[in-house]
Amino acid sequence: xxxxxxxxxxxxxxxxxxxxxxxxxxxxxxxxxxxxxxxxxxxxxxxxxxxxxxxxxxxxxxxxxxxxxxxxxxxxxxxxxxxxxxxxxxxxxxxxxxxxxxxxxxxxxxxxxxxxxxxxxxxxxxxxxxxxxxxxxxxxxxxxxxxxxxxxxxxxxxxxxxxxxxxxxxxxxxxxxxxxxxxxxxxxxxxxxxxxxxxxxxxxxxxxxxxxxxxxxxxxxxxxxxxxxxxxxxxxxxxxxxxxxxxxxxxxxxxxxxxxxxxxxxxxxxxxxxxxxxxxxxxxxxxxxxxxxxxxxxxxxxxxxxxxxxxxxxxxxxxxxxxxxxxxxxxxxxxxxxxxxxxxxx
Numbered sequence: 001x002x003x004x005x006x007x008x009x010x011x012x013x014x015x016x017x018x019x020x021x022x023x024x025x026x027x028x029x030x031x032x033x034x035x036x037x038x039x040x041x042x043x044x045x046x047x048x049x050x051x052x053x054x055x056x057x058x059x060x061x062x063x064x065x066x067x068x069x070x071x072x073x074x075x076x077x078x079x080x081x082x083x084x085x086x087x088x089x090x091x092x093x094x095x096x097x098x099x100x101x102x103x104x105x106x107x108x109x110x111x112x113x114x115x116x117x118x119x120x121x122x123x124x125x126x127x128x129x130x131x132x133x134x135x136x137x138x139x140x141x142x143x144x145x146x147x148x149x150x151x152x153x154x155x156x157x158x159x160x161x162x163x164x165x166x167x168x169x170x171x172x173x174x175x176x177x178x179x180x181x182x183x184x185x186x187x188x189x190x191x192x193x194x195x196x197x198x199x200x201x202x203x204x205x206x207x208x209x210x211x212x213x214x215x216x217x218x219x220x221x222x223x224x225x226x227x228x229x230x231x232x233x234x235x236x237x238x239x240x241x242x243x244x245x246x247x248x249x250x251x252x253x254x255x256x257x258x259x260x261x262x263x264x265x266x267x268x269x270x271x272x273x274x275x276x277x278x279x280x281x282x283x284x285x286x287x288x289x290x291x292x293x294x295x296x297x298x299x300x301x302x303x304x305x306x307x308x309x310x311x312x313x314x315x316x317x318x319x320x321x322x323x324x325x326x327x328x329x330x331x332x333x334x335x336x337x338x339x340x341x342x343x344x345x346x
Contacts, residue, residue: 041211043204043321044085046291047078048219048284050304050314051096051168053123054237067238072172074304074316078218079173081318088213089134089180090173091141091203093286094165095221095279098187103145103152103199106160106183107138115167129167134180137211141182144206149332150199165220179216186221186283193269194330196282200289201329219287223249225278228311241276241311248275249306249313256300256317265294278312292324 050071058068082090097104110132117124135156145152166183174181184203188196200217207215224245228236240246252271255264265288272281288296296319304316 040209041207042214043207043217043290044087044214045078045082045216046218046287046319046321047216047303048221048287048315048317048319049075049078049169050222050309050316051165051220052309052312052314053117053120053164053168054309055168056127056171057123064237070304070307071314071316075169075172077303078316078318082173082179082216086214087179087216089137089182090170090216090218091182091184092166092169093186093217093219093221093283094163094183095186095283096163096165097183097185098189099185100189103150103188103191104185105138105142105152105154106133106158106162107135107154107156108133108158108160109135109156111162111181113161115161115164117164124164127167127171129162129170131170131174131177132180134182137180137207137213137215138182140206140210141203144210145199145202148198148202148205149335150195150202151335152199169218169220184286186219186286187279188282191282192333193272193280193282193285194333196285197289197293197330198332200286200291201293201326203286204290205326217287217290219283221278221281221283223252223277223306223313223315224275225312226276233310236308236311238308239311240308240313245275246308246313253300253302253306253315253317256319257302259297259299261288261296262294287319289329291319291321292326293328293330295324295328296322298322
């Protein structure tokens with residue numbers, strides 16, 4: 001993926017599609033319109049997290065009781081750090097929210113219900129959830145993405161429920177409903193990783209320029225994501241599908257710990273394909289975009305060591321947020337008709 005200087009947002013030609021306009025407040029004729037304050041918010045924490053449904057299964061009586069405690073403890077620790085950093089809203093890049101066009105932000109005012117996984121209903125069945133949303137921030141995120149040329153829609157008045165890439169982490173990080181939650185579509189079937197990286201950067205800009213609060217960004221998805229063949233799932237309950245994928249994942253984790261971001265960002269499209277990356281690794285591109293992409297200069301802190309689950313490779317890792325100028329962020333791709341190769345969606 002080619003890097004480019006971030007252009008002036010005013011030059012972008014994409015409108016704020018799907019963002020509901022806010023009603024104009026009435027004011028006396030002599031009163032000037034309020035101006036939007038700048039440089040208010042803060043991205044306080046960023047992390048790549050697991051959401052394996054066996055975490056919920058681990059709570060229940062039976063042969064798997066307690067076997068995902070390390071992953072659960074990692075989520076609890078991330079939630080603790082968010083509280084320590086005065087985070088008010090958690091934004092989840094959810095690789096279980098499948099979309100075929102555009103990017104989408106689920107920012108309803110409240111989420112509550114019972115959830116059963118359509119993929120693994122014998123793992124997650126009638127799991128209750130409840131937490132507040134943040135419509136204001138959701139709209140700001142979408143508006144800034146559109147300003148930077150990544151067509152994004154905010155859904156603040158919707159019956160759309162979050163997927164378990166959001167629900168499982170919130171079960172352990174947000175049991176007391178302390179945090180507001182926003183879910184972002186990250187199982188992107190027809191999208192470019194360049195645009196996902198740019199979306200992440202745009203969302204950071206929205207927080208830092210236009211939001212009065214502290215926000216955490218979580219990339220909710222695995223590393224390699226090659227499920228065990230049907231009939232072999234029990235055998236691979238705590239294993240990775242192949243030595244190749246496990247070795248590849250371990251090398252990637254080491255790159256993260258060593259801060260080899262230029263090399264990792266360059267190999268991400270190929271890793272997403274050959275490593276069976278979950279959601280084509282769009283959550284990871286979003287997270288790295290928010291962190292500055294290939295010029296990110298932090299090193300990952302592993303909170304839950306790498307582990308296998310039903311053939312997939314999983315981890316909880318925190319990425320320190322460092323000052324960035326956005327100079328390495330890829331240019332918008334889908335909104336640039338001259339820059340869209342037809343051979344690969346990535």
